Structure formats: C-alpha cells, structure tokens
Amino acid sequence: MELTLLGTGAPDGLPRPSCPCAACATARGPWARAATALLIDDALLLDLTPGAVFAAARAGHSLGAVRQVLLTHPHDGPAVELPPTLPPAGRVPDGQVLTLISGHRVRAVPMDAPGTGYEVSSPDGERLLYLPPGAAPAGLDGRAERPYDLVVGDVVGRPDAVARLRAVGAVGPATEVIAVHLDHDAPPGAALERRLAAAGARAVPDGTTLVVGEYPVVPDVPRRVLVTGGARSGKSVEAERRLETFPEVVYVATGGRREGDPEWAARVGLHRERRPGAWRTEETCDVAELLGAEGPPLLVDCLSLWLTDAMDRVDAWEDVRWREGGQEALRARVAELVAAVRGTRRQVVLVTNEVGAGVVPATPAGRRFRDELGRLNAAVAAECEEVLLVVAGQAVVLRG
Numbered sequence: 275m276e277l278t279l280l281g282t283g284a285p286d287g288l289p290r291p292s293c294p295c296a297a298c299a300t301a302r303g304p305w306a307r308a309a310t311a312l313l314i315d316d317a318l319l320l321d322l323t324p325g326a327v328f329a330a331a332r333a334g335h336s337l338g339a340v341r342q343v344l345l346t347h348p349h350d351g352p353a354v355e356l357p358p359t360l361p362p363a364g365r366v367p368d369g370q371v372l373t374l375i376s377g378h379r380v381r382a383v384p385m386d387a388p389g390t391g392y393e394v395s396s397p398d399g400e401r402l403l404y405l406p407p408g409a410a411p412a413g414l415d416g417r418a419e420r421p422y423d424l425v426v427g428d429v430v431g432r433p434d435a436v437a438r439l440r441a442v443g444a445v446g447p448a449t450e451v452i453a454v455h456l457d458h459d460a461p462p463g464a465a466l467e468r469r470l471a472a473a474g475a476r477a478v479p480d481g482t483t484l485v486v487g488e489y490p491v492v493p494d495v496p497r498r499v500l501v502t503g504g505a506r507s508g509k510s511v512e513a514e515r516r517l518e519t520f521p522e523v524v525y526v527a528t529g530g531r532r533e534g535d536p537e538w539a540a541r542v543g544l545h546r547e548r549r550p551g552a553w554r555t556e557e558t559c560d561v562a563e564l565l566g567a568e569g570p571p572l573l574v575d576c577l578s579l580w581l582t583d584a585m586d587r588v589d590a591w592e593d594v595r596w597r598e599g600g601q602e603a604l605r606a607r608v609a610e611l612v613a614a615v616r617g618t619r620r621q622v623v624l625v626t627n628e629v630g631a632g633v634v635p636a637t638p639a640g641r642r643f644r645d646e647l648g649r650l651n652a653a654v655a656a657e658c659e660e661v662l663l664v665v666a667g668q669a670v671v672l673r674g
Contacts, residue, residue, distance in 0.1 A: 275314065275315055275378075275395035275398070275400040275425065275485070275487060276314070276315050276400065276483060276484070276485055276486070277312060277313070277314055277317075277426075277483065277484045277485075277486055278312070278313040278314075278330070278333050278335055278481070278482070278483045278484075279310070279311075279312060279422065279426075279452070279454065279478060279480060279481070279483075279484075280308065280311040280312070280313055280323070280326055280330055280480065280481070281307060281308030281309045281310045281311050281323055281327040281454075281480050282307045282308075282310055282452075282453075282455075282456055282458060282477065282478065282479070282480055283306075283309055283310060283452050283455070283456050283457070283480075284307075284309065284407060284455050284457035284458075284480075285309050285310075285347070285349070285407060285452075285455070285535075286309070286312075286457075286524040287306075287307060287308050287309050287363070287454075288301045288305070288306060288307040288332045288348060288456055288457060288458060289301040289302075289306065289458065290457075290458060293458060295458050297458035297459070297460070297461075297462055298321065298458050300462050300463075301458070301462065302583055304353075304479045305462060305463065306480075307456055307480055308309075308323060308324075308329060308480055309323040309324070309326060310323070310454040310524065311323045311326055311329070311457050312404055312409070312426065313330060313333075313335060313337070313340075314339075314378065314394060315335065315337045315378065316335055316340065316457060316478060317339060317340060317341050317342070317374060317376040317378065318340065318341070318342050318344070318361070318374060318376070318378055318380070318485060319340045319343045319344070320344050320346060320392060320394075320404055321344075321345060321346055321347075321350075322343055322345065322356070322360070322363050322544050322577035325355070326638055327357050329480065329481065333481040333482075334482055334483075335483075335603060337359060337360060337484070338356060338359050340359075340360055341361065341375055342361060342372070342374050342377075342380075343360055343361055343362070343363040343364070344363070344364060344365060344366060344372075344380065344392060345363050345364065345365050345390075345403075346365075346389050346391065346392065347388060347389035347390070347406040347407060347409070348388060348389070348598045351460050355480065358552040365390055365391065365444055366380060366381075366382035366383075366392070367382060367580060368382050368383070368390065369381075369382060370382055375464040377395065377396070377397035378394055378395065378396060379394070379395040379670045380392050380393070380394050381393040381395075381412055383403065383405075384411070384412045385406060385409035385411065385412055385613065386409060386410050386411070386412040387406075387408050387409040387410070388409070389406030389407070389408075389409045390406065390407075390413060391406060391409065391427075391574065392404050393403075393422075396486070396487075398487075399422055399487075400423050400486045400487035401422050401424075402423060402424040402425070402426065402486050403422045403424070403425045403426070403427070403588060404426045404427065405425070405426065405427030405428060405432075406428075406455075406482075406497065407428050407431065407434055407455035407555070408428055408431050408432060408455070409427075409428070409432065410432045410434055410435030410438055411435065411438055413443045414438055414439070414441070414444070414601070415442075415509075416442065416478040416569070417442055417443045418439075418442050418443045418444040420443075420446075421443060421444055421445055421446030421449045422439075422445065422449055423447065423448075423449065423450065423487045424449065424450045424451075424452065424484065424486045424487075425439060425444075425445055425449055425450070425451045425452070425454070425488050426451075426452045426454055427451075427452075427453070427454065427475055428453070428454065428455040429451060429453035429468070429470060429475045429519070430453060430455075430456065430457075430459070430460045430466075430470075431457070431459070433473060433515075433518040434474060434518070434519075434550060436451060436475070436519035437518070437519050437520055437521045437550070437552070438472075438521065440519070440520065440521050441521030441522075444482030445620070448489070450484070451473070451474055451475035451476070452475065452476065452477070452478060453466075453470050453475050453476065453477045453485070453492055454477075456477060463478070464564050465596040465668070465669065468669070469515060469516075469672065471495070472495060472499075472515065472516040472517075472519075472550075473495075473518070473519035474495050474519070475519070475660060476545070476629070482634075488644070493620065493666065496621075496658070496659035496660040496674060497618070497619075497620075497621050497659060498615060498622055498624075498625050498657060498658040498659055498660070499513075499516060499620075499622070499623045499624070499658055499659070499661070499662065499674075500626065500651070500654055500655050500658045500660070500661045500662070501513045501516075501623060501624070501625050501627045501661075501662045501664060501669075502524070502625075502627065502628050502651060502655075502661070502662070502663055502664070503627070503628060503663060503664035503665060504627065504628055504631070505627070505665045507665055507666065507667065508664050508666070508667035508668075509623055509625055509626075509662075509664040510575055510576075510662050511667075512669050513560045513573055513575065513625045514549060514573065514622045515622050516549060517573055517621075517623060519620075520570065520571050521552060521554075522552065522553075522554070522570035522571070523550070523553045523554070523570055523571050523572070523573055523637070524553070524554050524555075524556055524570055524571070524572050524573070524576065525549060525553050525554065525555045525556070525566070525573050525575070526539075526556050526558065526572055526573065526574040526576065527556070527557045527558075527575060527579070528558070528559050528561065528562060528574065528576060528579040528580040528583065529557075529575075529576075530580040547552060553573075555618065557562075558582040559579075559580050559584070561574055561580060561611060562610050562611050562613075562614035563614075563616075564620075565611075565614035565615060565618040565620065565622065566613070566614055566617070566618065567620075568619065568620070569620060570620070571620060571621040571622065571623070572620055572621070572622040572623070573622075573623045573624070573625075573636045574622065574624045574625065576627065577624055577625065577626035577647075577649060577650060577654065578613070578622075578626055578629070579628075581608075581643070581646060581647055581650055582643070584604060584607045584608070585604060585633065585642075585643065585646070587607070588600050588603035588604050588607070590603070590604045590642065590646075591642070592639075593638060596642065598621060599613055604646065605628050606647075606650070608650055608653065611654070612648075612653045612654060612657060613656070615654055615657045616657045621669070624658070624668070626651050626654070628651075628663070629643075629644050629647055629648075630647075630648050632647075646666065655672075655673070658673070658674075659673070660673060660674030661673040661674065662674075
C-alpha cells in the first residue's frame with residue numbers, strides 16, 4: 275500500500291495566513307505545510323483540501339483514479355471546490371466498514387473529539403490508521419490483534435493518542451508513526467525532529483510518498499537522557515515531553531513533601547497537574563533501587579534534590595564531618611547512583627540543575643553543594659546517550 279501525504283499541516287496550513295508569530299515567519303521552504311490530506315494507492319483520498327489536485331501533481335500523482343473521498347473532521351471556512359473528476363466527499367459512521375472497488379477496506383474509528391479516524395487495510399493486508407487533528411481514539415478496550423504498520427496523526431497536539439495506542443499494542447516497536455496536522459505551536463526545524471524522535475515518530479515534507487508495511491527506520495529512542503538547565507528554564511517540561519507518548523511512566527519526585535510550606539506545595543501541585551493522569555508518582559530518593567528494577571520508563575526530577583538528601587544522610591554540610599568521612603560517604607552514594615544509571619535496562623529521563631554559572635555561594639556548605647552537583651552532573655551525563663541544556667525554554671543538544 276502506497277501513501278502520499280499531499281499536506282502535513284494543520285487545517286489552516288503552516289504558515290497561517292496573516293499570522294505574525296515567529297513559527298509562521300520561519301515556516302518557509304520544506305517547513306511550509308498545506309493542510310493534511312492523504313492519497314492512498316491513487317484510489318482513496320482522506321480529507322479534501324484546497325489545491326489537492328496541484329499537490330498530487332507535484333508529488334507525481336493524479337486524482338483521476340480516486341474512487342472515494344472521505345473527510346475526518348469538520349472543515350471550517352469557505353467550501354472547498356470539488357474537482358470534477360472526484361466523487362462527492364463524505365464520512366463513514368463510527369464503527370462501520372466501507373469496502374472500495376479497489377479492494378481496500380476502511381473502518382471508521384470513534385474519536386474523543388469531533389471527527390472520525392480511519393483504519394485502512396490494503397488487499398495485501400497492510401494496515402494504517404489516520405487520526406483527525408486534536409483527536410485520539412476512544413473506547414480502546416482489550417489488546418489489539420496486531421500493531422498497525424503505520425499511524426498518521428496529531429502527535430504534537432495529542433501525544434496521549436500514541437500512548438493509548440501503545441497501551442493496547444496497536445503501536446508496536448516496528449510501527450512507523452508520522453506526525454501531521456502540524457501547526458505553529460509545533461517547534462520548528464531540528465527541535466521538532468528531536469521532540470518527535472523522543473516519541474518514536476517523525477515528520478516528513480509535503481508530497482512524501484511512503485510504502486506502508488515496508489520496514490521503516492523507526493527513530494532510536496535513547497534509553498538514558500539527562501536534561502539540565504537553570505531555574506524556571508523549562509527543563510522539567512522538556513523532560514516530561516520526552517515520555518508523554520508512553521502509556522506508563524513512573525515519576526520519581528526526589529523533593530518529597532515539606533509540611534507547612536504552601537509555596538512548595540503549590541510547585542508540586544503545578545507539576546502534578548501537568549503530568550498525564552496515567553503516570554504513577556514515587557516520592558523517594560532511592561533512585562538506584564528503581565533503576566535496577568524492571569518496569570516502565572522513569573522520570574527522575576531532580577538530581578539536585580537527590581544530592582541534597584544524600585548530603586543530609588552523610589552529614590556532609592559540616593566541615594569537620596566532611597573531612598572525617600563525609601566526603602567518602604557521599605562519593606560512595608554518588609558512585610552507586612552513577613553505576614545504576616549505567617546498568618539500567620529501563621528508559622530513564624533525569625532532570626538536574628546548573629548552579630555553577632552564577633554568583634559564588636557565600637558559605638563553604640553552599641560552595642560544597644555547587645561543586646558536588648557539578649561532579650554529579652558530569653558523571654551522570656557521561657552515562658547518558660543524550661544530554662540537553664535548556665535555556666529560556668529552548669533545548670540545546672550537548673550530546674546525542
């Protein structure tokens with residue numbers, strides 16, 4: 275089964291008409307995207323968009339052989355002129371199956387938002403799933419019979435759609451995931467590629483043709499990632515995005531609870547509200563133990579608070595205690611953690627702080643913490659396939 279993406283953008287396209295934002299200003303050349311539309315084996319057109327005939331021609335295809343046009347979502351704005359060679363556009367009611375004269379079978383998949391998803395099976399048995407913008411499959415009960423060969427959907431806007439499909443086995447290790455409906459909220463260029471790669475997905479330019487069922491080069495998701503940055507730099511958000519398409523994640527909160535501190539409680543609450551509801555939280559500093567156990571991906575936030583707890587446990591803040599065994603005890607705990615990061619079989623994203631680029635702390639204890647955190651960050655970074663520095667909400671790749 276051959277799929278040609280006539281467009282890969284949001285319904286308004288990218289750049290949006292008359293939008294002055296930075297994303298639209300830089301959406302030129304290969305980053306410009308028409309509204310998403312899929313042409314399957316020159317016989318089935320999913321979503322009719324302005325300029326579809328010309329888009330097909332640019333991709334080396336014709337719409338003259340199309341036997342069915344199906345819409346996935348309400349199309350706002352002026353009516354799209356239907357080329358005279360195309361049959362009328364329609365939608366299949368949820369759950370019903372449409373068989374085309376070409377031998378393709380189309381099943382309408384219910385969504386949790388306005389619109390209809392379509393599962394398309396070729397005469398040879400390849401299967402793809404196309405999801406409308408801003409929607410995820412609804413009512414996924416039980417395990418899927420087998421994974422789809424290809425999933426095309428709104429990965430940036432609805433990462434939980436991929437998580438739901440992964441949870442029931444509809445997206446497997448060999449499933450190719452293509453991001454479409456890309457709007458100006460998606461980061462441009464390499465930042466988009468990095469974000470999608472973390473989800474095991476990718477974006478392609480308009481006009482790309484894919485062979486469904488052909489063995490795809492699925493993006494390699496790093497097992498270990500370190501995300502560092504200053505206060506309020508956006509490092510926690512960046513870390514959470516790297517795991518938002520996975521159905522099960524253990525969030526390791528190393529800060530714990532602080533009784534009688536409403537400001538800290540508010541911070542914790544904001545983090546909790548931002549995380550997907552399916553994630554499980556562990557409030558612990560026994561990170562090495564979790565890294566050594568089997569289980570779903572881990573998000574450890576953060577190593578700075580883990581180090582604070584470690585220094586508390588060995589009484590490393592006092593100069594005398596530091597000289598008389600505290601330093602050795604702390605280094606042993608750090609070595610244990612670093613070894614656990616090296617040996618873990620779980621996917622893990624670790625968050626830490628950069629504290630050595632500002633004012634020199636006024637106290638010996640403060641300087642000791644700064645120095646030990648720098649050493650810890652360097653040791654953990656050496657064991658990670660990918661290291662990111664987040665500055666002003668923008669991630670800079672240091673490794674990977």
